[in-house]
Amino acid sequence: MSLLGATLTLPGIAGIVLTVGMAVDANVLIFARIREELKEKDPQSAIHDGFSRAFVTIFDANVTTLIAALILYIIGTGPVKGFAITLSIGIITSMFTAIMCTRAMVNLIYGNKNIKELKI
Numbered sequence: 001m002s003l004l005g006a007t008l009t010l011p012g013i014a015g016i017v018l019t020v021g022m023a024v025d026a027n028v029l030i031f032a033r034i035r036e037e038l039k040e041k042d043p044q045s046a047i048h049d050g051f052s053r054a055f056v057t058i059f060d061a062n063v064t065t066l067i068a069a070l071i072l073y074i075i076g077t078g079p080v081k082g083f084a085i086t087l088s089i090g091i092i093t094s095m096f097t098a099i100m101c102t103r104a105m106v107n108l109i110y111g112n113k114n115i116k117e118l119k120i
Helices: 010-038 043-075 079-110
Strands: none
Touching: 010 043, 010 079, 043 079
16 A cells, blocks of 8 residues: 555545455355356356356456446545445455465366365
């Protein structure tokens, strides 16, 4: 935040809290989609299709939030800009981790294995 010239204030902390909530929501969406796919498919296909179906929803929600944060940054002053900056940084980070890191961990654990049952 210091690179961007922003100070961490109470609205900035609120942006971080909102980011944490959206990151949790992204992971819940991913695993809910996988659970839905498990009813019809084998575990490996369910994991692949679950991530694919959740990506669209996660991307849409995060881009919409980023647009709102950009507007807040442009028209806001002081604490509102701090909120917008922390929200933007957090959303970009959480979108990367939800899509790339979570998928990497799931592939590390379950990838290329012949699993009969997946408990989610």
